Amino acid sequence: MSKIYSVCWNVTERCNEQCEFCYRTIVSDLDLESNKKIADKLLAHGVEKITLAGGEPLLYKGIFELAAYIKQKNPNVLLSLTTNGLLITEENVERIIELFDWITFDIESVSAEYHEMVGRGKRHFSKNVENLLAFNKRINIKVNTVATKLNIADIPLVWELLKKFDVKRWKIFRYYPITYKAKENEERFAVTDADYSELKSRIMAVTSDSEVQIDFNDYDDFRTTYFSIFPNGTLKDNAGNVTCNILNDSIDECISSIDLSNHLVRRKAFSKFVDKK
Numbered sequence: 001m002s003k004i005y006s007v008c009w010n011v012t013e014r015c016n017e018q019c020e021f022c023y024r025t026i027v028s029d030l031d032l033e034s035n036k037k038i039a040d041k042l043l044a045h046g047v048e049k050i051t052l053a054g055g056e057p058l059l060y061k062g063i064f065e066l067a068a069y070i071k072q073k074n075p076n077v078l079l080s081l082t083t084n085g086l087l088i089t090e091e092n093v094e095r096i097i098e099l100f101d102w103i104t105f106d107i108e109s110v111s112a113e114y115h116e117m118v119g120r121g122k123r124h125f126s127k128n129v130e131n132l133l134a135f136n137k138r139i140n141i142k143v144n145t146v147a148t149k150l151n152i153a154d155i156p157l158v159w160e161l162l163k164k165f166d167v168k169r170w171k172i173f174r175y176y177p178i179t180y181k182a183k184e185n186e187e188r189f190a191v192t193d194a195d196y197s198e199l200k201s202r203i204m205a206v207t208s209d210s211e212v213q214i215d216f217n218d219y220d221d222f223r224t225t226y227f228s229i230f231p232n233g234t235l236k237d238n239a240g241n242v243t244c245n246i247l248n249d250s251i252d253e254c255i256s257s258i259d260l261s262n263h264l265v266r267r268k269a270f271s272k273f274v275d276k277k
């Protein structure tokens with residue numbers, strides 16, 4: 001029987017950035033009580049890691065209540081927050097550290113102008129450097145970077161920044177023209193196989209002495225490693241078709257038509273980090 005180990009749960013599609021490579025699914029959010037029911041199902045199934053993401057998950061009003069509910073029901077579940085970082089405040093830093101085991105930010109470049117040009121906004125870069133300082137050594141930190149045609153040459157410079165902090169994982173996504181704005185902007189951002197392969201070699205060369213876990217996420221990884229729940233509770237198969245709604249249907253039924261052939265790989269990646277802050 002198929003089993004899911006980690007879930008990317010997009011609790012809201014709303015976002016305060018307008019990234020031109022965004023591929024989020026535009027559907028309405030569920031209320032907190034419905035999301036608690038989904039959490040119950042995931043925990044009963046034995047999910048080991050839950051990532052609350054979006055959209056921007058800090059725009060979901062019940063985000064901290066949902067996180068607290070999950071941790072109270074199973075303190076051993078690894079709970080992760082993937083945020084664009086803009087809504088981090090002095091107050092919620094402490095709440096995040098208390099509830100979550102991991103936090104993930106996006107840093108695409110060391111240029112504030114690049115972040116602005118791709119729709120993340122002027123403040124994105126400086127705010128996320130502040131966030132690295134605020135969370136450093138207090139929670140497991142992961143950084144995501146989307147490689148596009150426009151920043152690919154500069155991505156090794158991101159490493160020069162990250163290595164100043166206690167970042168545990170760095171994941172580099174190949175820009176994926178799958179849906180929404182990402183699909184519309186393919187010509188502007190698409191990365192060739194050769195360029196992506198060269199980027200990998202350059203990153204491996206500069207990070208070879210580091211203990212930071214470096215991951216690359218290519219098109220196939222998007223299709224077969226993630227188990228994603230959309231804000232209205234729906235799931236999609238590998239072709240992008242909605243298969244069921246996890247709020248109303250059983251998890252076993254939901255996953256029966258989804259190819260999760262590489263899903264176990266992700267489990268191996270995160271299970272390495274058992275050191276909760």
Ligand code: SF4
Nearest residue numbers: 015017019022055084
């Ligand atoms: S990529 Fe993420 S941060 Fe950017 S608009 Fe989409 S959901 Fe928001």
